[in-house]
Amino acid sequence: MPAHNCEQYIRECIESIIAQTMPDFELIIVNDGSTDNSSAIARSFLDKRIKVIDLPVNRGCYPARNTGMRAAAGDYICVMDADDLCEPDRLENQFLFMEENRELGLAGGAYRMLGNPQIRFRETDYETIKLMMLKYCYLLHASCIVRTSLVWKHDLYYDESYKYASDHEWEARASSLFPVTNLNVPVYLYRRHDRQISTDKRSEQFAFIEQIRVKQLSFFGIVPTETEKALHLAFLKCIFDPRFDEKMIDQWINRLLEANRITNYYCQTKLKDFLQAHRYQYTLQIKQL
DSSP states (O other): OEESSOTTTHHHHHHHHHTOSOOOOOEEEEEESOSSSHHHHHHTOOOTTEEEEEESSOOOHHHHHHHHHHHOOSSEEEOOOTTSEEOTTHHHHHHHHHHHOTTOSEEEEEEEETTOOOEEOOOOOHHHHHHHTTTSOOSOGGGOEEEHHHHHHHTOOOOTTSTTTHHHHHHHHHHHHSOEEEEEEEEEEEOOOTTSHHHHTHHHHHHHHHHHHHHGGGGGTOOOOHHHHHHHHHHHHTOOOTTOOHHHHHHHHHHHHHHHHHHOOSOHHHHHHHHHHHHHHHHHHHHTO
16 A cells, blocks of 8 residues: 555555454555655554555655565455545455455456445456456556466566556556456445546546557557557547548458457457447547537
8 A cells, every 4th residue: 555645544544454354464555755644644553464664755656556565475465545445344355256266366346435325336257358458447446456476477566657557557467467357346435536646647647548558559469650559549539530530440440350360369259349339439429520
């Protein structure tokens, strides 16, 4: 759990973890150069399961996460944000699920927004999740559990060059290495506020997301030109670009489908449906002009 200047939330966050129904865990808090009382609050808990690592300067969320992951000694690593909460049985549910499904390497979970009782579910089908990764960081990142052995085996740490979107690249890369899913029970309580990366650094984050979308063309075995990058991004966003007409979109769809027949990375039927749905939305933009 990285923590940077989150004294307003961190106590409640830690309390939600030490109150877990599964008591056998270590909580690694990486104080990322905080200038407030975050570290002091974390250290005020007299619980041997809590380990605080103080970074002398603010290095950023993903370098802090990498520090914590490298210090982890358990069979599993669960991700956590210092401004959110865990459901009381999060660790127990995720641990038992992973123990019972040995073929899976990583799992997110259902979640609720703080103050809203509605449970939000996401797709559980691995092949569908891979396709959704072409556009989104589809697993709620802070709800994820991953096998530590696979982190070590595949050097599955965050690529810090994607400064505000490394979680998206990490999930997409993990999905290329082993099956992933979502656990269809609530494990996480997510808080919205103005200091989140997705709010505070929205434009910068979006630029990194576009880089990750282009990077995933490697799963098709495609090295795109600059024009193809622009076409692909417009197509995925379903936002009409006057440089690219319906014929060019159809040519791009056919290229993706032909490339996938060779790499066999995506389920061909699901990929075709995914691409055709985006074609419809893209051409709808053209017809509305």
